[in-house]
Amino acid sequence: MKNNYIIYLENIETIYEGEKLPVIQNINLKIKSGEFIAIIGPNGAGKTTLLETINGLLPYTSGKGFVYGKEVIKNKLDIRKETGYLIQNFEIDPQTPFLCKDIVMSGRSGKIGIFKLTTKKDWEKVWYSMGLVGMIDFANRPVGKLSGGEFQKILLARVLAQQPRILLLDEPFSNLDFTSKIQIETLLNRIHEKHNITVVIVSHDLSFVPSSCDRIIVMEKGHIIMDDAKENILSSEKIDNIFQNGVLK
Numbered sequence: 001m002k003n004n005y006i007i008y009l010e011n012i013e014t015i016y017e018g019e020k021l022p023v024i025q026n027i028n029l030k031i032k033s034g035e036f037i038a039i040i041g042p043n044g045a046g047k048t049t050l051l052e053t054i055n056g057l058l059p060y061t062s063g064k065g066f067v068y069g070k071e072v073i074k075n076k077l078d079i080r081k082e083t084g085y086l087i088q089n090f091e092i093d094p095q096t097p098f099l100c101k102d103i104v105m106s107g108r109s110g111k112i113g114i115f116k117l118t119t120k121k122d123w124e125k126v127w128y129s130m131g132l133v134g135m136i137d138f139a140n141r142p143v144g145k146l147s148g149g150e151f152q153k154i155l156l157a158r159v160l161a162q163q164p165r166i167l168l169l170d171e172p173f174s175n176l177d178f179t180s181k182i183q184i185e186t187l188l189n190r191i192h193e194k195h196n197i198t199v200v201i202v203s204h205d206l207s208f209v210p211s212s213c214d215r216i217i218v219m220e221k222g223h224i225i226m227d228d229a230k231e232n233i234l235s236s237e238k239i240d241n242i243f244q245n246g247v248l249k
């Protein structure tokens, strides 16, 4: 049963270290390979916690979790190697000496392995990924000098260079202007179509659910309160209580 799904969570509950109450609970989520899913919900609903539980960054305290058919708790590193995770809150040190191309290359470290040198193929993937997000011209720029939106695109190139089987994207549009939002939305649709990657995207804004997305999960106070096909969610009455003009109330 669990092997039919690329992500399989059963009654998952996650408690942060030192805390008593779970931040997410009764999480039952089954995702098939190649699905494109959006997770939506107000601040503090547990969206980021859910993504970090999926890729093993946060250990769940009860329930069962399998990703790629492997138990998450025992296979965190293996799972993370194949999973591209774009984090929501990042800070760049303006003095950091790393160039954009180095940051994108660091996405391939799991593929290259320690003590191995980068190959021509690795660089090809780096250039290709930077091209996809429209950031080739920034290759030799120090990453600390980028704007928030530019850095977000470099981080997206980094997870693409990783050639992941699952993309977990936490608010990938949050720092982008309208033109960049459309550009990245088109890119995500294209990548999903071409490579059939499983995509899980967290968003606040219903108007920025990419068109390839076929299923929406709504979270509230640590629970999944809705999980249905995009059309059903968007046309449901319940959603009108949560969103106003496509934006969370």
Ligand SMILES: Nc1ncnc2c1ncn2[C@@H]1O[C@H](COP(=O)(O)OP(=O)(O)OP(=O)(O)O)[C@@H](O)[C@H]1O
Residues within 6 Å of the ligand: 016, 017, 019, 023, 041, 042, 043, 044, 045, 046, 047, 048, 049, 050, 088
């Ligand atoms: N390290 C932590 N220790 C304790 N509690 C935490 C920790 N990180 C997050 N929380 C709490 O867990 C809850 C869920 O947080 P989470 O970041 O998953 O929400 P979110 O849905 O991603 O919100 P947002 O839309 O603001 O990003 C919040 O109440 C938050 O305060």
Ligand SMILES: [Mg+2]
Residues within 6 Å of the ligand: 047, 048, 049, 088, 170
């Ligand atoms: Mg979050």
